[in-house]
Amino acid sequence: MTKKKLLLSVAGLALFGGGLYGGLAYSLPLxxxxxxxxxxxxxxxxxxxxxxPTGFMIDHIALDSNDFSTVDHINVTMNWLDFLKERTIKSVTVKNISLTAELDDAGHFKIAGWDATLPHASGNGSSLLPVKSLFLQGVTVDLDTPQGDLRIEGKLSLDTPDATGQTVQYAVWGQQHQLSFDTKGSGKLSANGDISLTTTLNEGRLNLPNVELSRASGQLTVQKPANGQPPVYTGQLIAGKINTLGALLQNVTIDLDTTKAESLYFRTSPAGYQNINLTGRWVT
Known part of the structure; x- marks a missing residue:
């Protein structure tokens, strides 16, 4: 190959690469x-x-017209050829998601900018997310409720060890007068659509006009089958005190298992009367 042909080839590759880069830089934000x-x-x-060359970065996403709900500092890594052919992404890291939400007296939940539409399925025959690794460093929900303002925070990580499923770990917490809790959880998303999540409540406290709860701990497991059957809930909640409906109860234990006819069972004692046991059952 002559020097002239070599220069023309290099120039052609440079023009092609520049055009491809320019096209991606213009089209991807849209x-x-x-x-x-x-x-x-x-x-x-x-x-x-x-x-x-290894992906893209986004500084800021406004989810509503007033910038109340935002996503900041997203870093996506990928092999561009694999992404164009198979729509696969190596990793996604999000530094902060901040949502402003409202819960009204009727129980209606709203997020600023959200029209209540749920995300669409990818349509590739798998229920897994099209990403090998996902890390949400911080999620903050500022919630306006009839009982006052609440701030709930969390973080989440997801990994894909193989094509059969993805593992997820998460933590959610809040520290307000009305609501204080600390939870951690883990689970698995299967390619066939099965979902299994287990959440542990390390310590919880609730202080609302109609109910007070203190020294709470417990665990909840949710198993959602892929065949359209109802989810299965199992778990236990233990609380040192519950004050509601004019009754002050101590040493409260609530067991939940929706696979049983008696799906919910609780036992407790009136405050100051440890020798008196109260039990109740919820029959489905």
Missing amino acids: VASQIIRQNGFPEARVTNFYVT
Whole structure:
């Protein structure tokens, strides 16, 4: 190959690469905005989108027109050829998700910018997320309720050890006068659609006008089959005190198992009367 042909080849590759990069840099922010808008946030806006050789970065996503609900500092790594052919992503890291929400007297839950549309399935025959690794470093929900303002925080990580399933670990907590709790959980998402999650409540406290609960701990397991059958709930809640409906109860234990005819069973004693046992059952 002559020097002239070599220079022409190099120039052609450079032009092709530059054109490909420019096309991605222009189209990907539009595609990202459109995907978010179609999955529940019609006013979403993506700003400061950067394409890199190993993926892309986004500085900020406004999920509503007033910037009340936001996603900040997203870093996505991938092999571009694998992504274009198979839509697979190596990793996604999100530094912060901040949501402003409202819970009214009727129990209606709203998130700023959300139109109550749930995300669409990927349609690739698998129920797994199209990402090998996901890390949400911080999630904050500022919730306006009739009982006052609450702030709930959390974090989540997801890994894909093989094609049969994904493992997830998470923590959720809150520290307010009305509600204080600390939970951790883990679970598995199977490719066939089965979901299993176990959440442990290390310590919880509730202080509302109609109910008070203190020194609470317990565990809840949720198993959701892929065949459309109802989820199965099993677990236990232990509380040192519950004050509700004019009754002050101590040493409360609640057992839950929706596979049984008596799906819920509780036992307790009136405060100051440890020798008196009260029991109750919920028959389905």
